[in-house]
Amino acid sequence: MKSMHVAANAGDLAEDCGILAGDGDEAILMDGMDEVGGEIWLDDHGGDHGHGDDDLIVHHDPSLFYGDLPTLPDFPCMSSSSSSSTSPAPVNAIVSSASSSSAASSSTSSAASWAILRSDGEDPAPNQNQYGSGKCDESSGALQSTASMEIPLDTSQGFGCGEGGGDCIDMMETFGYMDLLDSNEFFDTSAIFSQDDDTPNPNLMDQTLERQQQDQVVVPMMDNNSGGDMQMMNSSLEQDDDLATVFLEWLKNNKETVSAEDLRKVKIKKATIESAARRLGGGKEAMKQLLKLILEWVQTNHLQRRRTTTITNNNNNLSYQQSFQQDPFQNPNPNNNNLIPPSDQTCFSPSTWVPPPPPQQAFVSDPGFGYMPAPNYPQPPPEYLPLLESPQSWPPPPQSGPMPHQQFPMPPNSQYNQFGEPTGFTGYNMNPYQYPYIPPGQMRDQRLLRLCSSATKEARKKRMARQRRFLSHHHRHNNNNSTNQQNQNQVGETCTAAVAPQLNPVTTTTTGGTWMYWPNVPSVPPPQLPPPMETQLQTMDRASSAASAMPRQQVVPDRRQGWKPEKNLRFLLQKVLKQSDVGNLGRIVLPKKEAETHLPELEARDGISLAMEDIGTSRVWNMRYRFWPNNKSRMYLLENTGDFVKTNGLQEGDFIVIYSDVKCGKYLIRGVKVRQPTGQKQEAPPSSAAAAKRQNKSQRNINNNSPSANVVVASPTSQTVK
DNA sequence: CGAACATGCAGTGAA
DNA sequence: TCACTGCATGTTCGA
Numbered sequence: 001m002k003s004m005h006v007a008a009n010a011g012d013l014a015e016d017c018g019i020l021a022g023d024g025d026e027a028i029l030m031d032g033m034d035e036v037g038g039e040i041w042l043d044d045h046g047g048d049h050g051h052g053d054d055d056l057i058v059h060h061d062p063s064l065f066y067g068d069l070p071t072l073p074d075f076p077c078m079s080s081s082s083s084s085s086t087s088p089a090p091v092n093a094i095v096s097s098a099s100s101s102s103a104a105s106s107s108t109s110s111a112a113s114w115a116i117l118r119s120d121g122e123d124p125a126p127n128q129n130q131y132g133s134g135k136c137d138e139s140s141g142a143l144q145s146t147a148s149m150e151i152p153l154d155t156s157q158g159f160g161c162g163e164g165g166g167d168c169i170d171m172m173e174t175f176g177y178m179d180l181l182d183s184n185e186f187f188d189t190s191a192i193f194s195q196d197d198d199t200p201n202p203n204l205m206d207q208t209l210e211r212q213q214q215d216q217v218v219v220p221m222m223d224n225n226s227g228g229d230m231q232m233m234n235s236s237l238e239q240d241d242d243l244a245t246v247f248l249e250w251l252k253n254n255k256e257t258v259s260a261e262d263l264r265k266v267k268i269k270k271a272t273i274e275s276a277a278r279r280l281g282g283g284k285e286a287m288k289q290l291l292k293l294i295l296e297w298v299q300t301n302h303l304q305r306r307r308t309t310t311i312t313n314n315n316n317n318l319s320y321q322q323s324f325q326q327d328p329f330q331n332p333n334p335n336n337n338n339l340i341p342p343s344d345q346t347c348f349s350p351s352t353w354v355p356p357p358p359p360q361q362a363f364v365s366d367p368g369f370g371y372m373p374a375p376n377y378p379q380p381p382p383e384y385l386p387l388l389e390s391p392q393s394w395p396p397p398p399q400s401g402p403m404p405h406q407q408f409p410m411p412p413n414s415q416y417n418q419f420g421e422p423t424g425f426t427g428y429n430m431n432p433y434q435y436p437y438i439p440p441g442q443m444r445d446q447r448l449l450r451l452c453s454s455a456t457k458e459a460r461k462k463r464m465a466r467q468r469r470f471l472s473h474h475h476r477h478n479n480n481n482s483t484n485q486q487n488q489n490q491v492g493e494t495c496t497a498a499v500a501p502q503l504n505p506v507t508t509t510t511t512g513g514t515w516m517y518w519p520n521v522p523s524v525p526p527p528q529l530p531p532p533m534e535t536q537l538q539t540m541d542r543a544s545s546a547a548s549a550m551p552r553q554q555v556v557p558d559r560r561q562g563w564k565p566e567k568n569l570r571f572l573l574q575k576v577l578k579q580s581d582v583g584n585l586g587r588i589v590l591p592k593k594e595a596e597t598h599l600p601e602l603e604a605r606d607g608i609s610l611a612m613e614d615i616g617t618s619r620v621w622n623m624r625y626r627f628w629p630n631n632k633s634r635m636y637l638l639e640n641t642g643d644f645v646k647t648n649g650l651q652e653g654d655f656i657v658i659y660s661d662v663k664c665g666k667y668l669i670r671g672v673k674v675r676q677p678t679g680q681k682q683e684a685p686p687s688s689a690a691a692a693k694r695q696n697k698s699q700r701n702i703n704n705n706s707p708s709a710n711v712v713v714a715s716p717t718s719q720t721v722k
Numbered sequence: 723c724g725a726a727c728a729t730g731c732a733g734t735g736a737a
Numbered sequence: 738t739c740a741c742t743g744c745a746t747g748t749t750c751g752a
Contacts, residue, residue, distance in 0.1 A: 580729050585741080592726060605743095628743065633725065639742095 247291060568662040572598035576655045577645070586642030588656065595625075595636035598660070602627050602636075610638075612658070612669040616648060621669070649673065 278286070573594030575581070581588040590599070600608060607626025614621060624639040648671030650656070659668040 578728060580727095583729090585729090587742095589727060589729095630727085630744085631725080631746095635727070 569659040569668060570662045572658045572660055572667075574655050574657040577650055577652055579652045581641070582645050582650055582652050582654070584642065586645075587637045587639045588641045588645075590625075590636040590638055592634065592636055595627075596634075598658075599625055599636070602634075605629065607637075607639075610667055612644070612667045614644060614648070615659070615668045615670040619647070623669075644669065644671065 281289075573591055575588060575591055577588065599610070602608065602625065605627055607624055610623050610625045612621045612623050613619070621640065621644045623641060623644070625636070626639060627634040627636045629635075644650075648654075650671045650673065654671060654673045657670045657672060659670070660666065661668060
């Protein structure tokens with residue numbers, strides 16, 4: 001089926017663009033989730049902590065993870081990566097060959113070649129996030145379309161592409177796109193629209209505009225006047241007739257909700273259409289298919305947004321605009337407000353977007369695929385949108401040094417979203433599982449918004465169906481593509497705040513041979529304690545033992561009711577820090593296997609920049625992920641880690657854990673202090689090389705053995721707060 | 723024995 | 738001189 005072909009190609013393009021259609025999400029859906037996922041410990045869940053083993057919750061009931069608080073995927077294995085790795089054979093991130101070289105150019109060109117759908121950006125059409133968040137986000141449209149759609153800038157909201165958005169829009173407008181309707185004269189649909197006076201729901205239409213333009217309503221893709229873009233499409237009258245039929249059919253079905261103005265704003269580049277048609281097999285059928293796809297998109301996205309807007313507005317005082325004037329990412333937990341100042345939210349996602357669920361969002365672009373924004377995908381709130389710049393507009397990153405709290409200036413490399421792929425299209429995530437975080441405090445509003453987002457049962461059904469298709473699609477491609485998805489965003493984005501509050505940095509304190517984690521949240525009693533080390537380690541152990549049967553990275557599946565998508569952190573790797581890692585070299589050697597498996601594939605030894613959000617401090621460190629040739633192999637390094645190590649007070653023997661947010665694809669890093677019992681503290685570096693060796697050896701043993709054997713969880717009475 | 727990794731150390735450039 | 742970069746080499750461990 002051609003539409004499937006489109007979908008498949010869309011996936012290809014996604015890969016080419018370094019965007020994986022939620023492959024990381026596939027992990028969520030992996031079979032056997034319960035076996036490992038069920039053992040995922042609860043992180044910071046317990047308000048009361050330190051009550052002994054009773055608190056060592058090893059949850060076998062994954063449903064527990066769908067509580068209000070997120071969980072951290074467990075460490076399936078302890079650091080010394082290679083030996084304990086239970087992950088599947090390394091799956092190199094798929095990096096398009098085009099990727100590594102010219103980020104800016106490729107992103108530009110890709111942006112230029114996207115199918116351009118112009119949506120009604122002027123109305124605060126809420127994003128119908130059919131996949132869970134229920135946010136009605138006006139910004140959604142803008143975000144969705146940062147590159148692929150022409151978005152009217154709403155400066156009052158500060159979104160669009162920011163400056164970059166301006167760029168991208170200008171760029172879009174620079175290129176010759178075609179209007180679906182403008183100046184087309186094949187079909188006069190005015191008859192259809194003229195009935196709009198009787199439109200049952202006047203709110204769904206801009207009747208004024210509509211009437212004004214009735215005379216101009218014509219069939220899309222038949223534009224001969226605007227540049228003669230579509231000659232190829234109307235090469236034969238028969239073809240036109242077929243297209244007309246399809247279009248008229250659609251118009252009839254949607255006459256209540258679509259206006260001429262709506263359609264007028266749908267613009268698609270000629271080259272895009274041509275290419276799409278070719279990809280669809282060419283000819284009349286291809287054009288029909290393409291038209292259907294476009295119309296479906298218009299219907300599901302644009303029109304639903306409009307509906308949602310209407311409903312939202314009717315819910316007076318709850319325009320979704322307003323709803324986002326409150327920082328949707330604000331930390332609902334006042335105790336954790338220090339974690340992420342909303343203003344510091346770094347939410348743009350240069351490599352965020354993932355291919356849409358097939359088939360209707362995928363569009364062939366020239367030279368590759370473009371994507372019509374998937375309808376109703378979550379969008380960052382407007383206040384973050386200025387950060388959602390098109391890649392080409394991002395400021396160049398400093399050449400060295402961590403960049404905490406920077407607005408994710410993306411390094412040249414990262415313009416091709418960390419797989420080295422051009423992210424010509426950024427700023428929104430089409431991954432249906434990438435939900436914006438909804439603070440509990442806003443749940444009421446969110447419910448309303450969700451209401452509006454599923455304004456019609458039809459729309460809801462469609463969304464659900466699409467989601468199912470998407471899920472199955474992902475599941476099929478899980479193994480091959482898992483890396484890419486997690487790589488799709490190397491920078492923080494909208495879900496930053498979603499995870500940070502729950503992932504309090506922890507330190508391990510020991511007393512008399514007992515270890516425990518202790519939240520690092522200053523001055524406030526930790527509302528939730530991370531799982532005790534033992535719990536984690538038990539999990540690791542079990543995960544390890546089960547490793548042969550299943551892939552290592554598993555995340556809480558989202559197929560359950562109550563899934564809280566914002567909680568999906570995916571464990572990527574961890575590394576017990578060696579002296580050389582915490583020294584002044586500012587670099588950490590990463591375990592090779594895990595690095596190759598879970599981090600973007602590196603084509604050049606210079607590697608790529610990775611924005612790593614420090615889970616503990618919410619700071620974002622611009623680290624460099626690279627490799628050195630080493631014998632016939634490679635040595636993978638994370639550079640610019642010096643400040644991170646200092647900030648977290650990490651020392652030899654501590655470890656770092658790197659996660660990816662499966663929703664956003666961004667990377668999160670967590671420094672975990674491990675302090676051995678008094679008298680054996682590793683605070684001081686080994687005084688001699690021999691001592692260092694001994695320590696290293698000991699450390700290796702820790703790494704390679706089941707850690708749980710080495711750890712005793714403190715009883716509450718023996719806990720000491722570091 | 724080879725792969726992975728820790729780290730020593732030489733080369734380079736900036737202060 | 739110092740910091741940084743990057744390569745080379747030694748060590749450890751698993752196959």
